[in-house]
Amino acid sequence: xxxxxxxxxxxxxxxxxxxxxxxxxxxxxxxxxxxxxxxxxxxxxxxxxxxxxxxxxxxxxxxxxxxxxxxxxxxxxxxxxxxxxxxxxxxxxxxxxxxxxxxxxxxxxxxxxxxxxxxxxxxxxxxxxxxxxxxxxxxxxxxxxxxxxxxxxxxxxxxxxxxxxxxxxxxxxxxxxxxxxxxxxxxxxxxxxxxxxxxxxxxxxxxxxxxxxxxxxxxxxxxxxxxxxxxxxxxxxxxxxxxxxxxxxxxxxxxxxxxxxxxxxxx
Amino acid sequence: xxxxxxxxxxxxxxxxxxxxxxxxxxxxxxxxxxxxxxxxxxxxxxxxxxxxxxxxxxxxxxxxxxxxxxxxxxxxxxxxxxxxxxxxxxxxxxxxxxxxxxxxxxxxxxxxxxxxxxxxxxxxxxxxxxxxxxxxxxxxxxxxxxxxxxxxxxxxxxxxxxxxxxxxxxxxxxxxxxxxxxxxxxxxxxxxxxxxxxxxxxxxxxxxxxxxxxxxxxxxxxxxxxxxxxxxxxxxxxxxxxxxxxxxxxxxxxxxxxxxxxxxxxxxxxxxxxxxxxxxxxxxxxxxxxxxxxxxxxxxxxxxxxxxxxxxxxxxxxxx
Numbered sequence: 001x002x003x004x005x006x007x008x009x010x011x012x013x014x015x016x017x018x019x020x021x022x023x024x025x026x027x028x029x030x031x032x033x034x035x036x037x038x039x040x041x042x043x044x045x046x047x048x049x050x051x052x053x054x055x056x057x058x059x060x061x062x063x064x065x066x067x068x069x070x071x072x073x074x075x076x077x078x079x080x081x082x083x084x085x086x087x088x089x090x091x092x093x094x095x096x097x098x099x100x101x102x103x104x105x106x107x108x109x110x111x112x113x114x115x116x117x118x119x120x121x122x123x124x125x126x127x128x129x130x131x132x133x134x135x136x137x138x139x140x141x142x143x144x145x146x147x148x149x150x151x152x153x154x155x156x157x158x159x160x161x162x163x164x165x166x167x168x169x170x171x172x173x174x175x176x177x178x179x180x181x182x183x184x185x186x187x188x189x190x191x192x193x194x195x196x197x198x199x200x201x202x203x204x205x206x207x208x209x210x211x212x213x214x215x216x217x218x219x220x221x222x223x224x225x226x227x228x229x230x231x232x233x234x235x236x237x238x239x240x241x242x243x244x245x246x247x248x249x250x251x252x253x254x255x256x257x258x259x260x261x262x263x264x265x266x267x
Numbered sequence: 268x269x270x271x272x273x274x275x276x277x278x279x280x281x282x283x284x285x286x287x288x289x290x291x292x293x294x295x296x297x298x299x300x301x302x303x304x305x306x307x308x309x310x311x312x313x314x315x316x317x318x319x320x321x322x323x324x325x326x327x328x329x330x331x332x333x334x335x336x337x338x339x340x341x342x343x344x345x346x347x348x349x350x351x352x353x354x355x356x357x358x359x360x361x362x363x364x365x366x367x368x369x370x371x372x373x374x375x376x377x378x379x380x381x382x383x384x385x386x387x388x389x390x391x392x393x394x395x396x397x398x399x400x401x402x403x404x405x406x407x408x409x410x411x412x413x414x415x416x417x418x419x420x421x422x423x424x425x426x427x428x429x430x431x432x433x434x435x436x437x438x439x440x441x442x443x444x445x446x447x448x449x450x451x452x453x454x455x456x457x458x459x460x461x462x463x464x465x466x467x468x469x470x471x472x473x474x475x476x477x478x479x480x481x482x483x484x485x486x487x488x489x490x491x492x493x494x495x496x497x498x499x500x501x502x503x504x505x506x507x508x509x510x511x512x513x514x515x516x517x518x519x520x521x522x523x524x525x526x527x528x529x530x531x532x533x534x535x536x537x538x539x540x541x542x543x544x545x546x547x548x549x550x551x552x553x554x555x556x557x558x559x560x561x562x563x564x565x566x567x568x569x570x571x572x573x574x575x576x577x578x579x580x581x582x583x584x585x586x587x
Binding site for chain 1: 376
């Protein structure tokens with residue numbers, strides 16, 4: 001009989017992207033934007049909870065966050081996580097992917113033994129998709145990315161994954177780290193009872209000292225620096241074509257496209 | 268400065284990156300290396316002989332499958348051999364895994380999905396990339412070597428081959444056993460590919476109610492000699508087409524992009540931002556797609572599309 005002991009889900013709280021406005025200076029305004037769990041991480045959590053329902057064990061989340069993460073993470077606890085671990089240290093903000101993966105790996109070591117680490121294929125704010133692969137390398141565990149289905153087979157996991165050229169089903173030994181894609185599931189909407197219960201679930205915060213992380217060393221190692229963030233200039237004509245009938249509208253459109261020179265030989 | 272190393276399992280993409288790599292290697296006066304990894308790459312170096320100074324070949328049975336852990340060992344081996352300043356890797360799904368894993372093995376930084384690349388006076392790599400779901404562009408600096416940059420197809424253009432011919436360097440490595448066992452594999456159909464090189468694309472969004480209705484789009488497409496694209500829900504959720512356009516899918520830059528029933532999420536917008544002219548048809552006048560369109564039509568695609576087909580057919584008959 002298959003069974004699981006512990007699944008760790010990497011959960012990042014990110015700005016709600018639909019709430020980001022672009023200011024006069026073309027810079028995104030983030031200050032007042034509320035935060036939410038990265039959608040793909042929520043799907044990773046949903047997978048973990050489904051595995052737990054089938055094979056037992058506990059589901060814990062791990063985040064690198066700040067003082068606001070406590071609030072965001074309640075959503076994960078309402079959605080089936082048993083407890084949440086947050087690395088919260090003022091000194092550890094603004095890390096790059098290299099040092100973020102280092103910090104998370106040290107925290108994962110502290111959470112051992114685990115069977116499985118799950119995460120989203122990327123976080124939708126920075127879109128860098130590096131953390132999963134970096135952790136696999138640092139912890140020397142099996143790596144399977146872009147999963148759209150995960151199941152347990154004995155002491156291994158079976159994963160259906162989807163890449164450009166093919167779909168495949170692979171099996172790897174545990175412990176492993178698996179990243180999920182959007183198609184893996186639709187996360188559950190927590191019931192009111194589970195939302196109430198979540199407030200009593202443990203949230204454990206760790207700082208660099210508890211983890212034995214040297215902030216100086218991490219800062220020295222950090223190699224990517226963000227110099228500027230700006231919205232792209234959208235230079236579109238934004239001409240609305242109007243007419244009495246569909247025929248009139250498409251005639252005007254074709255005329256416009258011809259004069260743009262983008263409509264050439266018809267087949 | 269010692270060199271630029273370029274790898275992608277996609278040879279077209281690798282040629283594009285080598286073309287950009289040549290620009291960097293010229294400005295730094297260093298060598299350009301093309302890396303080839305595989306289980307059977309006999310003759311494969313021919314692709315790159317006129318696009319690099321040295322083609323490094325690492326051939327080993329273990330490279331039969333795209334196993335990221337094993338490929339990483341290959342890349343690291345090449346890095347140890349030539350000690351490059353810059354490593355360019357193609358941003359396919361496999362390439363992204365490989366770049367991150369290699370970066371971790373080298374304790375190096377890595378910039379994913381760059382849309383521009385430069386080296387500053389101090390030898391740092393500067394790259395622009397999309398963030399916040401594609402709504403903003405970040406300028407990032409990699410301040411320690413090796414600089415690793417991961418780049419999608421069609422960001423840089425393939426140049427003409429040079430007349431000089433690269434030398435070939437073979438590396439041999441021992442490989443551990445793969446941790447990944449492949450139980451089943453299905454190659455995807457390649458019917459809908461070619462989007463990235465298409466000069467006209469007509470695309471479907473959730474305004475399409477049934478799979479059969481895509482036939483309308485196919486009819487238009489055959490008249491225009493275009494390719495058919497779609498948004499993520501049409502492909503990933505409905506399975507109506509194999510690949511989608513957007514930040515997580517194909518990034519396209521046709522001279523004409525016509526969007527039917529596409530709302531224009533920032534993720535989709537990020538995939539079409541390179542288009543010369545964008546036309547959109549949507550019933551909802553407040554749809555975001557109109558903000559990023561050159562020509563917009565508020566209307567039902569089920570009446571606009573047939574009218575457009577009829578008109579183009581008539582024009583075609585007049586012309587022939």
